Amino acid sequence: MTVFKYFLKIALKNKWIIIMYISIFFVMTLLNSTDAMKREEAFEETRLNIGIIDKSNSELSSSLKDYLKEKNNIVATKEDEEYIKEQIFLEIADAVIIIPEDFTERVIEKEEAIIIYKDDRKPHSIQIENQINKFLAFANITYQNGQFALGDVKEALKENTQVHVLSKSGFFENSSIETWFRYYFNFTGYVILAVYIAIIGIVMSDFRDERIDNRRKISSKKLLEFNKEIYLGQLTLAIAVTSVFIIASILLMGRYIGHIYYIKYLINLMVFSLSILCLTFLINNITRNKHVITTLSTVLSLGSSFISGVMVPQELLGEKVLLVAKFFPVYYFVRINDAVINSLSEVAFELFMQVLFAVAFLLLGLMFSKKAQRI
Amino acid sequence: MVVKVKNVVKRYEEKIALDHFNMEVNEGEILGLLGPNGCGKTTAINCILSLLKFDKGEIQVFGRKMTPNSYDIKRQIGLVPQEVSVFENLTVKENIDYFCGLYIDDKNTRRQYVEEAIEFVGLKDYVRFYPRKLSGGLKRRLNIACGIVHKPKLIFLDEPTVAVDAQSRNFILEGIKKLNREGSTVIYTTHYLEEAEMLCNRIIIMDNGKDIASGTIEELKAMITTLEKIVVRFVNIEDEVINKMYKIPHVIDIERNGEDFIIKFENGINNLSNLLSFIAEYNLTYIKLYSQLPTLNDVFLELTGKELRD
Ligand SMILES: Nc1ncnc2c1ncn2[C@@H]1O[C@H](COP(=O)(O)OP(=O)(O)OP(=O)(O)O)[C@@H](O)[C@H]1O
Ligand SMILES: [Mg+2]
Numbered sequence: 169m170t171v172f173k174y175f176l177k178i179a180l181k182n183k184w185i186i187i188m189y190i191s192i193f194f195v196m197t198l199l200n201s202t203d204a205m206k207r208e209e210a211f212e213e214t215r216l217n218i219g220i221i222d223k224s225n226s227e228l229s230s231s232l233k234d235y236l237k238e239k240n241n242i243v244a245t246k247e248d249e250e251y252i253k254e255q256i257f258l259e260i261a262d263a264v265i266i267i268p269e270d271f272t273e274r275v276i277e278k279e280e281a282i283i284i285y286k287d288d289r290k291p292h293s294i295q296i297e298n299q300i301n302k303f304l305a306f307a308n309i310t311y312q313n314g315q316f317a318l319g320d321v322k323e324a325l326k327e328n329t330q331v332h333v334l335s336k337s338g339f340f341e342n343s344s345i346e347t348w349f350r351y352y353f354n355f356t357g358y359v360i361l362a363v364y365i366a367i368i369g370i371v372m373s374d375f376r377d378e379r380i381d382n383r384r385k386i387s388s389k390k391l392l393e394f395n396k397e398i399y400l401g402q403l404t405l406a407i408a409v410t411s412v413f414i415i416a417s418i419l420l421m422g423r424y425i426g427h428i429y430y431i432k433y434l435i436n437l438m439v440f441s442l443s444i445l446c447l448t449f450l451i452n453n454i455t456r457n458k459h460v461i462t463t464l465s466t467v468l469s470l471g472s473s474f475i476s477g478v479m480v481p482q483e484l485l486g487e488k489v490l491l492v493a494k495f496f497p498v499y500y501f502v503r504i505n506d507a508v509i510n511s512l513s514e515v516a517f518e519l520f521m522q523v524l525f526a527v528a529f530l531l532l533g534l535m536f537s538k539k540a541q542r543i
Numbered sequence: 544m545v546v547k548v549k550n551v552v553k554r555y556e557e558k559i560a561l562d563h564f565n566m567e568v569n570e571g572e573i574l575g576l577l578g579p580n581g582c583g584k585t586t587a588i589n590c591i592l593s594l595l596k597f598d599k600g601e602i603q604v605f606g607r608k609m610t611p612n613s614y615d616i617k618r619q620i621g622l623v624p625q626e627v628s629v630f631e632n633l634t635v636k637e638n639i640d641y642f643c644g645l646y647i648d649d650k651n652t653r654r655q656y657v658e659e660a661i662e663f664v665g666l667k668d669y670v671r672f673y674p675r676k677l678s679g680g681l682k683r684r685l686n687i688a689c690g691i692v693h694k695p696k697l698i699f700l701d702e703p704t705v706a707v708d709a710q711s712r713n714f715i716l717e718g719i720k721k722l723n724r725e726g727s728t729v730i731y732t733t734h735y736l737e738e739a740e741m742l743c744n745r746i747i748i749m750d751n752g753k754d755i756a757s758g759t760i761e762e763l764k765a766m767i768t769t770l771e772k773i774v775v776r777f778v779n780i781e782d783e784v785i786n787k788m789y790k791i792p793h794v795i796d797i798e799r800n801g802e803d804f805i806i807k808f809e810n811g812i813n814n815l816s817n818l819l820s821f822i823a824e825y826n827l828t829y830i831k832l833y834s835q836l837p838t839l840n841d842v843f844l845e846l847t848g849k850e851l852r853d
Contacts, residue, residue, distance in 0.1 A: 170644025170653075174633065181632045379628035383689070385611070386592045387645035388618035 171394055175401030178371045185366050190412060193359045197352055197420070216296055219245030219255065219264035224271035228307065231318045232267070235303050235325060240296070252285050253484050262286065263296045275304055276311060288347060288481050345424045346508075349417070353433045353505045354478045356413040357498055360437075361444050362469035363409055368402050368448045369461035376456040402445065410441045432512060433505060436519070440501040443522045446529035447497075453536035472496040482506065497525040544606065545570050545697055545728045546591060551600030553586055553752075560586040561597065562752035568697075568730055573723050575739035576732040577839070578749030579851055584732040585625055587749075588699050592622060604697070618646060621695030625702050625732075627686045629674050636661065636670040639688050646693035660692035663721075665714060680711030687715065691722065698722060699730045704738065716742055736839040736851060746839070750847045764837045767845040768795065770811040772835040773818055776803050778828040787825070791817050803831075811836065 218240045222229050236242075243261050245252060255261040263286035268274065274281040282300055286293040306324050310317035374380065375398065384394060414434065418425065451464060473479060475489050476498035482490060493499040500518040507515055546568040553561035560583045568574045576584050589595040591602055593611045602609050604616050629638045640657050647653045661667055664684035674682055687703055700719065704712045719742060723729050733739055739746050740760055747757040756763055764770070788797060788806065793814060798805040808814045815834055822829060843851040 170641055170648075174630075174637070174641045174644075177637065178630065178632050374630055374632060377628075379624065379626055380630060382594055382624065383622070383628055383642060384645060385594055386617060386620065386622050387642075388614045389645040390614060 169397060171389070171397035172401050172404075175371060175375070175398060176404065178374055179367055179401070179405050182367055182370050185370070186363055186409065189359050189363050189366075193355060193413075194416070196355060214295065216240045216262040216293075217243045217260070218296060219243050219252070219261045221245060221247050221264070221266045223247075223269045224267045226272045227318065228272050228275060228316055229267045231307075231316075231321065232300070232303050235322070236265075236296075236299060239299055250486070253486075256285055256287050257480070257484055259287075263293055265296070265300070275307060278308065285483065287484065288350075294344065294347075345421070346428055348421060348424075349428055349430075349433055350505050352417055352421075353413075353437060354502050356417075356437060357440055357501045357505075358469055358473035358478045360410060360413070360441055361447075361473065361498065362465050364406060364441075364444045364448050365451060365468060366462055366465035367409075368405060368445075369452055369465065370458055371401075371405075372398075372452040373456040373458045373461060376452070402448070406441055406445045410437060413437070429509065432507075432509065432515070435512065436501060436504040436515075439519055439522045439526075440497060443497040443526040443529065446526040446533070450529040450533035450536070453533045472498045475499075477502045477506070497522045500525075544568065545604070546730070547601075547603040548587070548591060549601045551587075551590055551597050551602060553583075553590055553595065553597040560752050561590065563600070564749075564752060565754050566747055566757075568728060569745075570728055571723070571726070572744040573719065573729040573731060573742055575743030575746040576730060576749060577734065577736070577739045577746050577843075577851070578732075579734055579849075582749045583752040584749060585701055586752075588622070588701055588730070588732065592620065592699070618693075619696045621690045621693065621698045623687050623690035623698070623700040623703050625705070627674070627682050629682075629685055629689060631674055634671050634673055635666050635677070635685055635688075638674070638685060639692050642689040643692040656692050656694065660688040663691070663718060664688040680707045683707050683711060683715065687718070691727075695727065697728045697730070699732075701732050702734070703731075704733070704735070734851065736843075740839055748839075748843060748846065755846050756842070760839070763839065763842050767837060767842050768809055769807045769841060769845070770837060771808040771814050772837075773806045773808070773814060773832065774803050774835065775806065775818070775832045776830050778830060780827060784825055784827070788821065791821050793817075 216239075218236065220233055220236065220242060222233060243255075245255060245261060245264050247266065252261075252264045255264065263284060265285075266283040268281070268283070271281055281304065284297060284300070286296065303321065303325065306321040307316050307318070310320050375384075414437065417433075451461065455461060455464075472493070475485065476482070476493040476496055477485060477490075478498065482493075482502060485493070490499070500521040504515045504518045507518075509515055512519070544567055546566065548564060548566040551561050551564045552559070553564075562583075564583065564587055566574075566576070566587065576587065578584055586595065590597045591604065591609065593609050593613070604613075605619065607613065607616060609616060630641065633641060636657065639660050640653065643653050643656055643660070647656060661670060664687055666681065666684055666688065669677060669681060674685060677685060683703060687700070690700075691698055703719075704715055707715065716738065719729055719731065731739075731742060743760075745757065745759055746763060747754050748763070749755065756766060758766075785797065785804070788794060791806075791814075793808045793810050793812075794806055795809045796807040798807070806818065818832075840851055843849075
């Protein structure tokens with residue numbers, strides 16, 4: 169097991185790369201979690217800048233508008249998705265809501281009634297959702313004989329009583345915890361991508377150095393044995409890096425794990441790690457140049473993470489960007505983290521896509537390695 | 544026969560690197576592979592070790608055909624490559640241990656072998672050094688240690704003393720003799736004549752991918768016609784007298800190099816006393832006079848028509 173041992177030894181000699189990425193990650197996480205804290209404190213206080221597009225023009229919708237106006241500043245907007253996304257991206261509006269034409273009917277039917285664009289990264293963005301839900305909850309209570317008692321609703325809202333607003337799957341109660349985990353794991357994806365490619369690539373470029381590989385070739389070490397130990401080394405390293413993030417998530421937020429669907433994040437991260445391990449296999453079969461590898465590590469991780477919604481939520485990215493993102497496993501990884509689900513089968517497609525990427529990377533890598541052997 | 548190379552042809556695209564190359568190595572000897580830069584020494588070694596495929600011919604090692612999967616043959620072979628081939632990210636000791644581990648699984652044996660190799664190349668004080676912190680000579684020693692740590696029976700050393708200071712060079716050459724005394728067969732490539740002459744039992748002279756001569760040093764020297772050169776400088780001499788010198792027994796040629804005359808003899812017996820009698824007879828005065836026995840350079844010069852010098 170000398171090869172295995174020295175694989176890990178050389179990896180450890182490059183530990184600064186891992187340490188650097190992991191420190192950046194935890195500094196970001198720490199900043200993010202103080203943000204999340206603020207989010208909770210500031211729940212009822214902050215006035216947000218919101219845009220409202222009212223296509224319903226009903227009694228109910230104008231009453232909602234009045235209520236929101238009391239609590240927030242209204243900014244002008246227009247009904248154009250690109251325009252709205254830009255307003256939010258540029259922080260002109262914290263949220264934009266669209267009240268559909270059939271708003272009243274939807275409320276009566278207890279269907280999803282309002283479209284909200286918001287920046288999930290903003291500590292207060294959840295507040296607007298809460299206000300709307302509160303309003304609609306009261307409105308629903310007062311609905312009788314085809315009529316809303318909007319006057320009562322207004323009074324009730326003024327009373328500022330502690331109202332428990334329930335929505336599907338208890339999402340709002342846990343939203344800030346859920347959000348924390350979402351960002352934590354999305355960002356973990358970025359770091360794993362960068363660290364795997366960089367560290368495994370750098371170690372492999374040492375082993376694949378022609379002069380050193382020639383010494384291996386003339387030795388009595390069987391190629392199969394050698395490869396086994398090398399890949400065992402890669403796997404060990406990968407598991408170690410991924411475990412750091414899993415363990416840290418438990419250490420930091422372990423007390424909330426019971427409140428969320430933690431297993432989703434766990435399985436998603438493992439499948440994602442596998443696909444990235446296969447990606448590094450492919451890269452290592454294409455090049456053994458250290459500079460190319462470190463550049464690829466930075467460009468691929470930052471690039472594909474950004475367009476896949478790690479830094480900016482997917483809802484705020486253009487369709488064309490997301491179309492490109494679909495060619496990277498990060499996209500599916502982020503989708504699963506962002507999805508509100510009750511069972512893994514709801515994200516089977518996204519899981520499958522990541523496995524598919526893993527297989528494709530593996531096959532391509534094998535193809536390149538065959539080609540390299542022939543020369 | 545430990546190694547047998549027969550009519551091997553190796554082409555790189557256009558260039559023919561080995562042109563019907565032949566070589567035989569006997570057990571227990573130090574064989575020198577001597578030839579100028581680019582003559583195909585490294586290529587020959589790489590073909591023998593199956594690092595390179597060749598186009599024609601046959602290679603046997605320990606009496607068997609060598610293939611990339613001949614792991615039991617490979618176990619007996621060590622290579623010290625021309626370029627220093629070690630991990631920059633591992634220390635001296637780690638490097639030696641890693642390359643030893645490619646041959647030897649047993650931990651205790653390996654520990655012992657690594658210690659012995661470190662001792663052997665004199666890197667005891669440098670075990671924790673990274674290669675980049677080693678001087679050129681010490682790096683070469685590390686390169687050697689990595690190649691011989693598993694105690695191979697057959698060792699290839701590809702110009703292990705290139706760009707090495709005199710101290711390390713002597714250390715290395717002595718080490719190779721020691722390995723040979725301990726029973727290893729050594730194949731040593733070089734373009735330094737003095738090294739080949741000092742170290743090798745037998746030499747194969749290579750040029751342009753061909754083996755142009757082989758034998759012991761004496762055998763090689765016997766192949767050429769000029770067996771002794773006497774260099775002499777006279778105070779004053781007339782052309783007429785010079786012409787008379789051709790009458791001295793065995794003189795085949797007289798060259799002039801500035802004020803010096805180089806008198807070439809076709810055998811090596813009594814030439815000096817014959818010349819001295821001639822000098823006495825003609826009452827000549829000389830200010831310098833010395834005899835040179837042929838060197839490998841003369842052999843090389845005569846066989847290829849060019850000098851083998853850096
Ligand atoms: N990979 C290659 N592709 C093309 N030509 C090559 C290659 N390797 C070596 N050659 C050529 O083959 C010839 C023999 O090279 P080789 O390295 O065997 O010489 P050498 O005797 O070891 O020289 P040196 O003393 O400089 O090490 C040279 O002319 C060289 O340019
Ligand atoms: Mg060479």
